[in-house]
Amino acid sequence: MPNDVENPSDIVNADELARPSSSRRDPELLREAITAWLATKVDGDAWVTDVQIPSANGMSSETILIDADWAGRSHHLVARIAPQPDSDPVFPHYDLDRQFRVIAHVAAATDVPVPALYWSEPEPGFLGAPFFVMGRVEGEIPPDVMPYTFGSWVGDASDEQRALLQTETIRVLAQIHQCPVPGGLDMPHGDETPLQAHIRRLREFYEWTIKGRNGSPLIDHGLTWVADNLPEESDAVLTWGDARIGNVIYTDFQPSAVLDWEMAAYGPRELDIAWLIFLHRFFQDLAESAGMPGLPGLLRREDVAEEYAKISGHHPQDLDFYTTYAALIHAVVMFRIQCRAIDFGQAHAPFDPDDMILHRATLEAMLAGTYWENVK
Ligand SMILES: Nc1ncnc2c1ncn2[C@@H]1O[C@H](COP(=O)(O)OP(=O)(O)O)[C@@H](O)[C@H]1O
Ligand SMILES: [Mg+2]
Structure with a gap:
């Protein structure tokens, strides 16, 4: 009993609308900011080699893909960042650190597969909002856009x-x-x-x-x-x-x-x-x-x-x-x-x-x- 969807691409547009351009971030600025932040987290040199902002799946927090080198090898990471308050976020509150702690708890207490967790950063100063960093998991996700x-x-x-x-x-x-x-x-x-x-x-x-x-x-x-x-x-x-x-x-x-x-x-x-x-x-x-x-x-x-x-x-x-x-x-x-x-x-x-x-x-x-x- 659905509503009529005359043009399935309307759904794509609905998702685009949900991610107004003001809440997007510039990959080059992000790369510099994350490199500076990583230096506070790992011993020795660390640098971000690539940052990508995926377009599909996800409407509320921002998810970015990060490739970084430290300790002599490459790390494939994902950062989940709370929306900037001035982007009029979908929800009134975002508690990224709580999400991080729930995932860590589930990882410790069950066999549920969750991404490897790296760090939670509650300080908004680094990227403009709190975020956490996890390992990137390869595989396939049933897409939302197109469904x-x-x-x-x-x-x-x-x-x-x-x-x-x-x-x-x-x-x-x-x-x-x-x-x-x-x-x-x-x-x-x-x-x-x-x-x-x-x-x-x-x-x-x-x-x-x-x-x-x-x-x-x-x-x-x-x-x-x-x-x-x-x-x-x-x-x-x-x-x-x-x-x-x-x-x-x-x-x-x-x-x-x-x-x-x-x-x-x-x-x-x-x-x-x-x-x-x-x-x-x-x-x-x-x-x-x-x-x-x-x-x-x-x-x-x-x-x-x-x-x-x-x-x-x-x-x-x-x-x-x-x-x-x-x-x-x-x-x-x-x-x-x-x-x-x-x-x-x-x-x-x-x-x-x-x-x-x-x-x-x-x-x-x-x-x-x-x-x-x-x-x-
Ligand atoms: N750890 C991860 N490894 C690989 N891809 C990820 C990971 N976390 C998020 N993603 C990608 O980011 C998208 C959005 O992440 P998700 O946690 O579902 O947030 P939301 O839907 O609230 O934006 C996922 O559909 C996936 O494509
Ligand atoms: Mg999601």
């Missing part, structure tokens, strides 16, 4: 290979959920449950987003709906937060690195399971609305639930609720990204603010309880 459902290595693979990718991704999810909960996550206030706290934070983010402008009646409705339809919660665990295949580097269809821990949170594991399912549906619906078959056999709701139960022993509960909540979270983030594009003069405010949500029809159908019956 992997529009034709990609995922679609070119065999059914068996895709099944392997699916199972091994779900296994990683189950491993994350077994990890002891790290310190430093946002915890519930007062007598809130972890899910209620999660919803409150979404609401706070949305209220920040719409300050001084019209909100979205659909999102208002969604926030009321989730508050009115709270399920019984399974035990809270560490959730990855942005649990989708577009945040995994695969080698031979197996995860070799789990990326993007910005949304890691304390909450029921269904948050991650539903995000994994919903984000695929989002890309699948886009493909179908563009007249393409997409990958209807991948990450099907029942299959994901069944495989997760088989691997972990926990039967996911209330996925109607959690997939609707996932669609709502995605709607709020998308609304924010569109508000920002409008403020930058890169998009026009539509007559109906709900039209700023690309998957508006999906969210409406989920809230009406009719979405899943129409999924083939």
